[in-house]
Amino acid sequence: MALSAENKRRLVTAALVGPAAVWLFTFLVLPFAAVVIFAFGERAPEGGYQAAFTFAQFANLGARSAAFVNTLTLAPLGALTCLLIAYPVAYYLAIKADPKYRMLLISLIVIPFWTSMLVRTYAWMYLLGARGIPHLFELVGIDDVRLLNTPGAVLLGIVYGYLPLMILPIYVSLEKLDRRLLDASAALGAKPISTFFGVTLPLSLPGVMTGLSLVTILLLGEYLIPQLLGGGKVFFIGNALVDLFLQSRNWPFGSAIAVTLVVVVVAVLLVAMRIAWRVSGTRQVDLI
Amino acid sequence: MRAFVFALYLFLYAPIALVVLFSFNSGRNASELVGFSAQWYGRALSNPFLMDALWTSLIVAFTSASLAAIFGTMAAMGLERLGPRTRAVFDGLLSAAIVVPGVVIGIATLVALVQLFGLLNPAIAAIWPGSDPPKFGLGYGSIIAAHGLFTMALVTMIVRARLASLGRDIVDASSDLYATPFTTFREIVLPQIFPSIAAGFLLAFTFSFDDFIIAFFVAGSKTTLPIYVFASIRRGITPEINAIATIVLVASLVLIVIARVLTREKKVKAGEMGATA
Numbered sequence: 001m002a003l004s005a006e007n008k009r010r011l012v013t014a015a016l017v018g019p020a021a022v023w024l025f026t027f028l029v030l031p032f033a034a035v036v037i038f039a040f041g042e043r044a045p046e047g048g049y050q051a052a053f054t055f056a057q058f059a060n061l062g063a064r065s066a067a068f069v070n071t072l073t074l075a076p077l078g079a080l081t082c083l084l085i086a087y088p089v090a091y092y093l094a095i096k097a098d099p100k101y102r103m104l105l106i107s108l109i110v111i112p113f114w115t116s117m118l119v120r121t122y123a124w125m126y127l128l129g130a131r132g133i134p135h136l137f138e139l140v141g142i143d144d145v146r147l148l149n150t151p152g153a154v155l156l157g158i159v160y161g162y163l164p165l166m167i168l169p170i171y172v173s174l175e176k177l178d179r180r181l182l183d184a185s186a187a188l189g190a191k192p193i194s195t196f197f198g199v200t201l202p203l204s205l206p207g208v209m210t211g212l213s214l215v216t217i218l219l220l221g222e223y224l225i226p227q228l229l230g231g232g233k234v235f236f237i238g239n240a241l242v243d244l245f246l247q248s249r250n251w252p253f254g255s256a257i258a259v260t261l262v263v264v265v266v267a268v269l270l271v272a273m274r275i276a277w278r279v280s281g282t283r284q285v286d287l288i
Numbered sequence: 289m290r291a292f293v294f295a296l297y298l299f300l301y302a303p304i305a306l307v308v309l310f311s312f313n314s315g316r317n318a319s320e321l322v323g324f325s326a327q328w329y330g331r332a333l334s335n336p337f338l339m340d341a342l343w344t345s346l347i348v349a350f351t352s353a354s355l356a357a358i359f360g361t362m363a364a365m366g367l368e369r370l371g372p373r374t375r376a377v378f379d380g381l382l383s384a385a386i387v388v389p390g391v392v393i394g395i396a397t398l399v400a401l402v403q404l405f406g407l408l409n410p411a412i413a414a415i416w417p418g419s420d421p422p423k424f425g426l427g428y429g430s431i432i433a434a435h436g437l438f439t440m441a442l443v444t445m446i447v448r449a450r451l452a453s454l455g456r457d458i459v460d461a462s463s464d465l466y467a468t469p470f471t472t473f474r475e476i477v478l479p480q481i482f483p484s485i486a487a488g489f490l491l492a493f494t495f496s497f498d499d500f501i502i503a504f505f506v507a508g509s510k511t512t513l514p515i516y517v518f519a520s521i522r523r524g525i526t527p528e529i530n531a532i533a534t535i536v537l538v539a540s541l542v543l544i545v546i547a548r549v550l551t552r553e554k555k556v557k558a559g560e561m562g563a564t565a
Contacts, residue, residue, distance in 0.1 A: 009369070012366075012369075012469075013366050013369040013370060014366075015362075015366075016362045016363065016365055016366025016369070017362070017363050017366035017367065017370065017378070019358075019359040019362060019363075020359045020360065020362065020363035020366075020378075020440055020444065021363075021378070023359060023433075023436060023437065023440060024378075024381045024382070024385065024437070026433075027397060027400075027433045027434060027436070027437050028381060028384060028385055028388075028393075028396075028437055029381070030400055031393075031396035031397050031399060031400035031401075032388075032392075032396050034396065034399045034400040034403060035392075035395060035396045035399055035400075038399055049399075049403075085296065088289060088292055088293070089292070089293050089296050091289075092289050092290070092292075092293045093293070096289065096290075107548055108297060108300075108301075109300070110548070111541065111544055111545065111548070112300050112301070112304070114491070114494055114540065114544040114547075115304075115494075115498070115537055115540045115541055115544065116497075116498040116514065116533075116536050116537065116540055117498065117500070118498065118500050118514050118517055118518060118536075119304070119307070119517070119533040119536050119537050120303070120304060122307070122517070122521060122529070122533055123303035123304050123306065123307045123533070124303055125521065125525070126303075126306075126307060126310075126525060126530070127303055127306065129525060131525070160299070160300075160303070163296075163300070164300075217387060217389075218389070220389060221389020221390060221391045221392065223391055223500075223501050224500060224501065224518075228521065237391075238389070238391045238501070241391050241392075241395060242391070242504070245395055245398065245505065246504075246505070251399065254395065255395070255399065258391075258392050258395050258396070261389065261391075261392060262388060262389075262392055265387065265388070265389065269387060
C-alpha cells in the first residue's frame, strides 16, 4: 500500500526527530523523574534508596544549610563581580576597539571559556598554593600568607572561570547598538557620561541580564572551583551532592537537594526572563 | 580603559601561560624557574594509567560527539516540520538539557541507571542459558549517554540557527527544478550547513573531553582524563600535572580554534550572528 504524501512527510519527520526524542526521554526525563521519586524516599540502612513516601528529606534540608548559604551568596556575588569587570571590557571591544582587530580580540576572550575548566582552576590552585605566590612572599620575608582555601580564592576562581561568559552577551548587545544614537545624543549636547547612562547602558541591559543569569545559573551547580580553591572549607551545593552520592551514599537526601537546586535554577531563569522581556525583546547569545 | 582591557587579557592568559611554562621547568617549585626540561612530559607519557585515561576520554568524546552531531543535525532539520505544540515541548527539553547543572545530570543518570541495572541484571541472569550471563554496569555507555545529552542539544541549536538563516527559497528553487528531497538535502542544504555541523562536533568533542563532573558520577570503574587529573591533584601537586594540563590545554585549544574559524566563515556569509543558547 502506498503511503499518502502527508503520512510520508510525518514518517520522515518522526525519523529525523526520533533519535533525539528517545535520547532526551531516556537520559533526561526518566532519570529526573527517578531523582524526584528518590527525593520522597528513605535511605536504606546500607546506603542507597528504600521506597517510601515522606517529606523527611526536604524537611532535613537545613542540615546542609551552609552549602545553600555559600552557593546563594557566592554565586550572585561572583556574577556581579564578573559584571563589574566585564562591562568596561565589552564596551571597549564593541565601541572603542579598532574593527579590524575586533574579531581577534573577542576570540581571545571566548577561547579560554571552552578550554578545560579543571585545568584553568588548577592553574590558580598552583599559583595560590604554598609553592606559588605565598613562596614569593616568604622570599621577601612575609611568612604565613594563606591564599588558597579561602572564600577570596573561590571568588577569584569564579571570576576567572566565568568572565568570558559575561563579556560575550554584553558585547553582543553593545555591538548591535546603533552608533547614530550616540552621535545624536552628543549632537543634542549630552555629555558623554549622560549619553552613557541615558542611551548606552539601557540599550545594553538585555546583554547584562543574559550574562548575569547565565553565570549565576552555571555557578549554582559549580563543584570544581569550591573543591579545588576552597579546599572543603567553602563548599557549594555541588560539593554537598558529591558527598551525599559518592561518599555517604544518602541518595534520597541527595536527591532532595538536587531537586531543590533545579527549582532554584528554574526560578532564577524565570525571573531573569521576566526582567529581560521587560527591558526589551529577548536576545540570544553567541557562545562560540 | 585600554590599560584595563590589556590587564584583563593578562589576567585571562597569565595563569595558564605559567602552567605551560612550569611544565618545562626542571625544578619542582611554582615560584622558581630552575632550567628547561621536558622530563615531566616523558614521565607523563610513560605513565600507563594516564595513557589509559587519555584513551578512555578520546573514545568517549569521539563517540558522544559523533552521535550528537548526527542526531542533533537530524533533530534540527526535523524540528521545523513539527507542529507548534510538539516543537515547544522539544524546545523545552533541549533547553533543559543545556540549563540543568552538570552535577544534577550526573546524579540523575547515576540514579536511573543503577536502578535499571538492578532490575535488568537479575532478569537476564534468570533467563540466560549459559553460566556466565552478561552484566550491565556503568562505563563507556553511561558517560556517552550523559555527555550526548548536552552536546546533542548544543549541536541542534547551532545547526538550527544556520538552517534558519538559509531561507526556504533556495530549497523551493531546488524542488521546482525537480530535485528529490534527498538530492536537495545532499546538494543544497548539506554543503551550506556543514561548517555548523563540524563546529558543533568539535564543540561537543571539547565539552566531552573536558567534562569532569558528569563523568565523575557515571564513569563507574572507568577513568577519564579529567577524573585522572582531579585524582592526581588531590594526591598532591606535582610538576607532572603541569605537563598533563598543558597537553589537555593544547588539545582543546586546537579544537576550539578550528570550531571558531568554521563558525566565523558562516557568520561572514550569513551576515549575522549565529545563535546558541
